[in-house]
Amino acid sequence: MNTTLVKAISASPAPGPPFGPGAAKQTHTVAKLIDTTTCIGCKACEVACQEWNDQPFLIGAFEGTYQTLTDLTPSFWNLIKFNEAEQEGHLLWLMAKYQCMHCVDPGCLKACPAPGAIVQYTNGIVDFNAENCIGCGYCMTGCPFDVPKLHPRTKKVQKCTLCSDRVSVGLEPACIKACPTNCLSFGTREDLLAKAEARVEALKDEGRSESGIYNPPGVGGTHVVYVLAHADHPENYGLPRDPAIPWTVALWKGPLKWLGNLVLLGGILGTFFHYVRYGPRRYKDETG
Amino acid sequence: MRLDEPKVDRFNVVERVTHWLVALSFLYTTLTGLALWSPRLYWLAAVFGGGPTVRGWHPWGGVAFAAFFAFMFRAWNRQMRLEQDDRRWLRLAHRYAVHNEEGLPEAGRFNAGQKSLFWIQAAGAVVLISTGVVLWWPETMPRALRLTAILLHPVAAVVAIGGLIVHIYMGTAAVPEAFRGMIQGWVRPGWAASHHPKWYREVTRR
Numbered sequence: 173m174n175t176t177l178v179k180a181i182s183a184s185p186a187p188g189p190p191f192g193p194g195a196a197k198q199t200h201t202v203a204k205l206i207d208t209t210t211c212i213g214c215k216a217c218e219v220a221c222q223e224w225n226d227q228p229f230l231i232g233a234f235e236g237t238y239q240t241l242t243d244l245t246p247s248f249w250n251l252i253k254f255n256e257a258e259q260e261g262h263l264l265w266l267m268a269k270y271q272c273m274h275c276v277d278p279g280c281l282k283a284c285p286a287p288g289a290i291v292q293y294t295n296g297i298v299d300f301n302a303e304n305c306i307g308c309g310y311c312m313t314g315c316p317f318d319v320p321k322l323h324p325r326t327k328k329v330q331k332c333t334l335c336s337d338r339v340s341v342g343l344e345p346a347c348i349k350a351c352p353t354n355c356l357s358f359g360t361r362e363d364l365l366a367k368a369e370a371r372v373e374a375l376k377d378e379g380r381s382e383s384g385i386y387n388p389p390g391v392g393g394t395h396v397v398y399v400l401a402h403a404d405h406p407e408n409y410g411l412p413r414d415p416a417i418p419w420t421v422a423l424w425k426g427p428l429k430w431l432g433n434l435v436l437l438g439g440i441l442g443t444f445f446h447y448v449r450y451g452p453r454r455y456k457d458e459t460g
Numbered sequence: 461m462r463l464d465e466p467k468v469d470r471f472n473v474v475e476r477v478t479h480w481l482v483a484l485s486f487l488y489t490t491l492t493g494l495a496l497w498s499p500r501l502y503w504l505a506a507v508f509g510g511g512p513t514v515r516g517w518h519p520w521g522g523v524a525f526a527a528f529f530a531f532m533f534r535a536w537n538r539q540m541r542l543e544q545d546d547r548r549w550l551r552l553a554h555r556y557a558v559h560n561e562e563g564l565p566e567a568g569r570f571n572a573g574q575k576s577l578f579w580i581q582a583a584g585a586v587v588l589i590s591t592g593v594v595l596w597w598p599e600t601m602p603r604a605l606r607l608t609a610i611l612l613h614p615v616a617a618v619v620a621i622g623g624l625i626v627h628i629y630m631g632t633a634a635v636p637e638a639f640r641g642m643i644q645g646w647v648r649p650g651w652a653a654s655h656h657p658k659w660y661r662e663v664t665r666r
């Protein structure tokens with residue numbers, strides 16, 4: 173069990189500022205930086221993820237790409253996507269690690285109806301708790317990155333934990349440990365954003381003027397941040413262009429909830445006070 | 461109760477059994493659904509066997525409700541058709557609510573309010589079951605459908621439950637003796653003549 177402080181809990185009031193033992197200590201949030209320009213598609217991170225999380229190795233179907241599987245699964249949380257794109261007559265072969273983005277404003281957590289099934293720690297990690305998960309799959313609809321996957325048998329949703337179990341005891345995530353090119357790094361979010369900016373500067377100096385950081389503001393930013401050589405076309409990497417919590421989810425969990433509660437409560441109170449004021453409908457028996 | 465009390469048959473046994481199957485399945489589906497609607501009502505999940513159980517059975521409650529309601533619909537939809545008088549009745553419904561029924565057209569077997577409830581529940585059932593199926597198997601449904609369903613399902617539910625709150629109130633407190641009509645199947649002649657005069661004249665003419 174990890175010892176990190178909690179920032180938000182699904183279907184529960186905001187816990188407020190951290191308190192209790194350790195509250196004074198935690199001042200920064202963590203992040204993972206993925207520099208796609210130095211990723212060689214070796215999939216060491218995929219292996220490390222399966223190993224650390226004790227997950228089986230799965231055999232998929234050959235789809236004509238180097239990609240291990242077509243998508244994440246309930247027991248496969250870290251996928252190197254191999255994308256081919258054409259840009260100005262050039263063929264681009266783009267590799268990008270794909271996993272939970274650990275959003276600052278997570279749509280999964282917003283959509284979840286089960287108290288405690290999803291928690292966001294003050295360090296920024298968004299974690300699923302199987303024991304509280306009821307298997308409704310609302311998180312799958314709330315997530316703008318299509319990350320959570322429902323296990324068909326256990327009816328629990330699973331995804332990357334950012335190795336919250338390792339991070340809470342001061343270790344870096346397993347994927348980071350395995351990466352042979354250092355294209356993955358882990359640290360405080362501020363440090364890594366600075367590092368990403370420096371890297372983008374360097375790339376631009378090399379003439380790769382479309383380079384940029386992928387840290388989408390629509391979800392408040394993410395705790396998994398990318399450096400992309402073609403940041404003007406994130407969709408070429410399989411990343412959504414402007415991810416945000418879907419408006420139907422926001423409406424459903426916001427104004428609609430209030431309106432609905434008002435209608436239901438109003439109905440109960442309204443009928444009650446109708447009775448108090450007007451009473452039942454009486455009749456005079458005129459049939460003899 | 462007097463054995464020779466004069467009675468008017470209101471609902472036959474098939475109608476009554478159908479009604480209560482609709483009511484029970486709807487109530488179960490409502491209460492399990494409300495557990496997922498608001499964290500403040502999540503305790504309902506514990507009452508009905510815990511979160512995963514509620515998530516597993518709520519859709520089946522909905523299927524049962526839809527099936528029973530379809531049967532009710534087949535039996536009643538002709539009698540529930542809104543006619544000229546009903547439209548007038550609805551315009552003056554506020555008078556019915558305050559027991560000042562001046563100018564209110566006489567009701568047949570069902571008054572316009574009851575008929576409206578029937579159609580609201582019918583529309584609600586169609587939306588609830590079609591969006592419910594989408595939410596049932598999120599892993600197989602296209603994202604755009606899920607995003608629509610997640611909004612429409614609770615909207616339809618609030619409308620249906622809102623209608624039900626009024627209906628239960630009418631069927632129990634607001635209209636004394638109606639409940640016996642739906643349980644034992646008969647009402648007093650005076651009740652029938654006052655609440656459903658047109659219908660009363662029809663059934664007593666024979």
Ligand code: HEM
Pocket residue numbers: 470479482483484486487570573574575577578581624627628630631632638639640641642
């Ligand atoms: C515990 C809950 C319920 C109670 C106490 C109740 C009570 C009643 C009563 C007393 C009547 C007869 C009215 C009359 O004689 O004119 C009735 C009729 C009817 N009920 Fe219910 N009912 C309940 C739940 C439901 C539900 C869930 C539905 C459908 C979703 C429903 C649909 C109808 C319809 C369509 C009629 C005929 C029209 C009407 O009277 O409004 N009922 N109910």
Ligand code: SF4
Pocket residue numbers: 271272273274275278279280281298314315316317318319320331
């Ligand atoms: S990427 Fe999806 S699953 Fe991960 S935190 Fe964001 S909304 Fe939740």
Ligand code: SF4
Pocket residue numbers: 182280283284285286289290300304305306307308309310311312320328329
């Ligand atoms: S599947 Fe589990 S984690 Fe996802 S929204 Fe439902 S209860 Fe929450």
